[in-house]
Amino acid sequence: MSVSVERSSDVARFGFLASAIANRPVQVLPGQPGELAWTDGKSVFIDAEKSLHEQLTALAVQAALLAANSLNREIASALLRRPTLTRRYLSVEAARALRAVATLLPPSLHALLSVDVQSDSPAASLLLARERTALPDPPPSFGAIRARQLLARPADLAASTVSSSRSSSPSLVELAEDATTRAPAQDSFVGALGGGGTLGKWLSRLLTAVRQISGGGAPGADAPTHWTRSGRRGSRGSMFATASTGGLEAARVPRDGGIKYPEWDVHTQRYRADFCTVQEVEITTKPDATRFAVVDRVGLRRALSRLGLGIDRYHRQVQGDDIDIDAVIEARIELLAGSAPDENVFIDSARRRRDLSVLLLLDVSASAGEPAEGGKTVHEQQRAAAASLTLTLHELGDRVALYAYHSQGRASVRLMPVKRFGEGAGALLMQRLGSLEPGAYSRLGAAIRHGTALLTDHGGTPRQLLVVLSDGLAYDHGYEPAYGAADARRALGEARSQGVACLCLSIGANTDHESLQKVFGRFAHAALPSPDQLSQVIGRLFRSAIRSADVRRRIA
Amino acid sequence: MKADTQVLRSKTSAPHYVPVGNEERVFKAAYRQGLPLLIKGPTGCGKTRFVEAMAHQLGRPLITVACHDDLSTADLVGRFLLRGGETEWVDGPLTRAVREGAICYLDEVVEARQDTTVVLHPLADHRRQLPLERLGVTLSAPPEFCLVVSYNPGYQSILKDLKDSTRQRMTAIELTFAAPELEVKIVAHEAGITTAKAAELVRLAQAIRRLEAAGLREVASTRVLISAGRLIAEGLKMREAARAAIVGPLTDDVTATRGLLEMVDVFLPDESVPSLGRA
Numbered sequence: 001m002s003v004s005v006e007r008s009s010d011v012a013r014f015g016f017l018a019s020a021i022a023n024r025p026v027q028v029l030p031g032q033p034g035e036l037a038w039t040d041g042k043s044v045f046i047d048a049e050k051s052l053h054e055q056l057t058a059l060a061v062q063a064a065l066l067a068a069n070s071l072n073r074e075i076a077s078a079l080l081r082r083p084t085l086t087r088r089y090l091s092v093e094a095a096r097a098l099r100a101v102a103t104l105l106p107p108s109l110h111a112l113l114s115v116d117v118q119s120d121s122p123a124a125s126l127l128l129a130r131e132r133t134a135l136p137d138p139p140p141s142f143g144a145i146r147a148r149q150l151l152a153r154p155a156d157l158a159a160s161t162v163s164s165s166r167s168s169s170p171s172l173v174e175l176a177e178d179a180t181t182r183a184p185a186q187d188s189f190v191g192a193l194g195g196g197g198t199l200g201k202w203l204s205r206l207l208t209a210v211r212q213i214s215g216g217g218a219p220g221a222d223a224p225t226h227w228t229r230s231g232r233r234g235s236r237g238s239m240f241a242t243a244s245t246g247g248l249e250a251a252r253v254p255r256d257g258g259i260k261y262p263e264w265d266v267h268t269q270r271y272r273a274d275f276c277t278v279q280e281v282e283i284t285t286k287p288d289a290t291r292f293a294v295v296d297r298v299g300l301r302r303a304l305s306r307l308g309l310g311i312d313r314y315h316r317q318v319q320g321d322d323i324d325i326d327a328v329i330e331a332r333i334e335l336l337a338g339s340a341p342d343e344n345v346f347i348d349s350a351r352r353r354r355d356l357s358v359l360l361l362l363d364v365s366a367s368a369g370e371p372a373e374g375g376k377t378v379h380e381q382q383r384a385a386a387a388s389l390t391l392t393l394h395e396l397g398d399r400v401a402l403y404a405y406h407s408q409g410r411a412s413v414r415l416m417p418v419k420r421f422g423e424g425a426g427a428l429l430m431q432r433l434g435s436l437e438p439g440a441y442s443r444l445g446a447a448i449r450h451g452t453a454l455l456t457d458h459g460g461t462p463r464q465l466l467v468v469l470s471d472g473l474a475y476d477h478g479y480e481p482a483y484g485a486a487d488a489r490r491a492l493g494e495a496r497s498q499g500v501a502c503l504c505l506s507i508g509a510n511t512d513h514e515s516l517q518k519v520f521g522r523f524a525h526a527a528l529p530s531p532d533q534l535s536q537v538i539g540r541l542f543r544s545a546i547r548s549a550d551v552r553r554r555i556a
Numbered sequence: 557m558k559a560d561t562q563v564l565r566s567k568t569s570a571p572h573y574v575p576v577g578n579e580e581r582v583f584k585a586a587y588r589q590g591l592p593l594l595i596k597g598p599t600g601c602g603k604t605r606f607v608e609a610m611a612h613q614l615g616r617p618l619i620t621v622a623c624h625d626d627l628s629t630a631d632l633v634g635r636f637l638l639r640g641g642e643t644e645w646v647d648g649p650l651t652r653a654v655r656e657g658a659i660c661y662l663d664e665v666v667e668a669r670q671d672t673t674v675v676l677h678p679l680a681d682h683r684r685q686l687p688l689e690r691l692g693v694t695l696s697a698p699p700e701f702c703l704v705v706s707y708n709p710g711y712q713s714i715l716k717d718l719k720d721s722t723r724q725r726m727t728a729i730e731l732t733f734a735a736p737e738l739e740v741k742i743v744a745h746e747a748g749i750t751t752a753k754a755a756e757l758v759r760l761a762q763a764i765r766r767l768e769a770a771g772l773r774e775v776a777s778t779r780v781l782i783s784a785g786r787l788i789a790e791g792l793k794m795r796e797a798a799r800a801a802i803v804g805p806l807t808d809d810v811t812a813t814r815g816l817l818e819m820v821d822v823f824l825p826d827e828s829v830p831s832l833g834r835a
Contacts, residue, residue, distance in 0.1 A: 012811075013814050013815060013817075013818045014815075014818060015811075015815050016764075016767055016772075016812070016815030016816055016818065016819055017763070017815070017818060017819050017822060019766070019767055020763040020764065020766040020767050020819065021763070021766075023766050056822065103736065103759065103762060104759075104762060104763050104766065106759075106822040106823045107756070107759075107823070107825070108822070322628070322630055322635055323635070323636055323637070323638055323643070325636075328638065328643075332641065345638070
């Protein structure tokens with residue numbers, strides 16, 4: 001096989017081949033020149049200087065060992081610091097492992113299968129290797145087994161062979177800790193409203209106005225310049241609150257001391273009027289603001305660009321694929337009565353404008369300063385995600401705003417505008433974002449209430465979406481988890497009753513997913529190990545959140 | 557009639573289908589008992605071909621509806637059209653299948669909205685009736701009528717799933733990719749290439765199919781192997797054909813493409829340098 005020089009220098013291209021043989025995601029990385037190929041269970045290191053055939057051989061052997069479970073923890077422990085035994089084990093086990101993946105080996109490597117297989121399991125191979133019988137040394141092209149590196153990996157190497165890279169794995173220890181502070185059982189009502197569940201859909205349908213009189217204007221008037229669904233979504237038929245919210249509207253006028261918001265007291269089951277004070281604080285940009293990379297914008301754009309463009313049915317249209325019987329009957333009556341009938345008698349299915357405004361709330365409480373996966377802090381991960389989401393949505397023509405929030409007791413809930421609605425998405429945004437430093441606590445409910453107010457006042461579109469980027473549940477002075485969860489849930493309920501879709505993203509952090517999920521509902525929360533995965537889930541999340549907020553009539 | 561609700565009749569020549577398990581017996585038993593069928597399986601594993609072959613063997617016309625997310629009840633059942641001051645009823649594909657005693661095949665049924673699939677319920681249980689609300693009539697399905705739906709469980713998401721009440725009325729057939737030896741024969745027959753070449757393609761596909769865990773969303777199906785085989789039958793080199801028919805359609809991602817190209821090069825012989833004489 002002829003191989004050009006520049007191609008052979010990059011071994012990463014073998015990643016798929018190795019993954020296919022190993023039956024799990026495996027990377028291929030260049031090892032030190034001259035050293036034997038080896039694997040740590042997640043990556044296979046091969047010498048890029050060797051010939052292609054030797055590289056392939058090493059790769060096939062190492063990947064086959066992974067596939068055959070030959071490198072599990074018991075075996076690795078047994079081989080630790082015993083180089084001769086390790087070599088003998090490799091010699092026996094490699095033959096077995098290769099035979100197990102025989103159908104997957106490329107034709108050029110079939111010569112490897114000519115060796116006799118002497119064992120039927122890793123344990124049997126180990127027994128055989130411990131005996132005194134003479135065994136041939138494994139050829140150097142097979143590479144080596146490095147027991148120490150295999151054991152160094154804390155992950156469950158020996159566990160399931162197929163571990164999807166997409167699934168995040170919350171650790172059991174944290175779940176157990178979490179149980180002590182867990183909020184009371186989730187209100188199924190809120191959960192249903194939070195997602196596209198059957199109950200939620202049923203409720204949406206139930207709460208929808210059955211018939212809407214279209215605001216088409218006087219007969220004979222010109223057709224409207226653009227299509228509307230007559231009326232703001234969510235404003236009609238919303239019946240969430242059972243109690244007054246304590247003058248939310250009046251409180252919105254900014255006073256010197258900030259804006260007051262009520263808070264839900266779960267213990268007394270009532271609102272505490274004017275309980276929290278939210279201040280909008282400008283971010284003082286620092287000249288040495290951190291610069292950071294923005295992740296995978298192409299994938300995000302692809303996922304987000306189709307959003308809000310679903311097919312919908314429109315009544316009383318000039319053209320369409322079904323007859324609007326009501327309209328036809330009216331038209332016939334008008335014709336028989338001698339007046340000029342309206343010709344809009346069709347039901348049309350069409351994709352229309354997206355009409356979306358998004359407000360992102362970024363949690364910058366002290367907990368975000370903690371280290372996350374990948375050597376960065378949670379804050380850095382969330383910041384990268386917030387930046388790419390804001391920029392992408394802005395580029396797609398949506399109205400988007402980004403606010404950071406933290407709090408220091410109920411009198412000082414601070415929202416810091418990184419980008420307001422109407423502001424450009426330029427260098428200033430990145431500078432402000434880079435100047436943010438995590439600190440203090442987070443009073444989620446007040447932040448959501450202020451965010452909702454901002455969206456409904458300044459969003460200006462029928463579809464509104466509130467996205468919270470947070471690593472964990474609200475905590476503040478006098479805002480313990482159970483109380484905070486109830487208040488946040490209440491605040492979300494208020495937002496949703498105003499037609500604002502809500503969802504939450506946790507990026508990088510591995511704490512407290514459970515409680516956030518309980519607050520936002522299962523379908524409106526996603527936990528991602530890193531911002532790179534954003535594009536995979538964001539489309540689905542946004543869509544289901546918007547759908548659940550779209551309380552509207554759908555004619556089947 | 558909507559442009560994308562396509563109605564196909566089974567062809568006169570027998571479609572080539574090789575059973576991979578007991579699916580033919582299950583299908584025929586269910587057909588004779590008047591039970592609706594649900595066919596699951598990955599993309600390109602032969603769901604549609606299977607239904608075509610069965611319709612041909614049972615000697616019934618096949619009416620196929622490709623479901624999409626705006627498929628309305630009217631698209632299936634029929635609708636009134638306006639003609640002057642009059643309305644005129646036009647049967648939808650489902651109604652026509654019931655009237656004619658045909659096999660009605662709803663392809664990718666999860667794509668259809670859940671409220672649309674509810675219209676199938678009275679047809680799918682013991683009643684075997686299709687109420688036409690707008691006409692005020694109820695059609696009883698003749699014994700020859702059979703309802704077949706298919707979907708790909710791999711695409712399932714929170715938003716798209718069959719209602720449990722729909723699902724429960726079905727008898728299910730799960731199709732998978734054929735075993736390698738069988739798949740070699742299928743590819744060789746369909747594409748008109750030698751068994752040896754087909755075997756090389758199948759070996760490559762076996763490897764690619766193990767990559768699902770490594771993040772490849774869709775794997776090489778029997779269909780893409782046949783496409784590759786047909787390109788080979790046209791005189792393309794094996795690697796060229798595999799790049800065009802297997803790698804290209806599977807992914808747009810640069811790293812994934814590179815990895816797949818490497819697999820093609822490793823698994824398929826390099827015909828540009830003749831007679832390398834590999835074992």
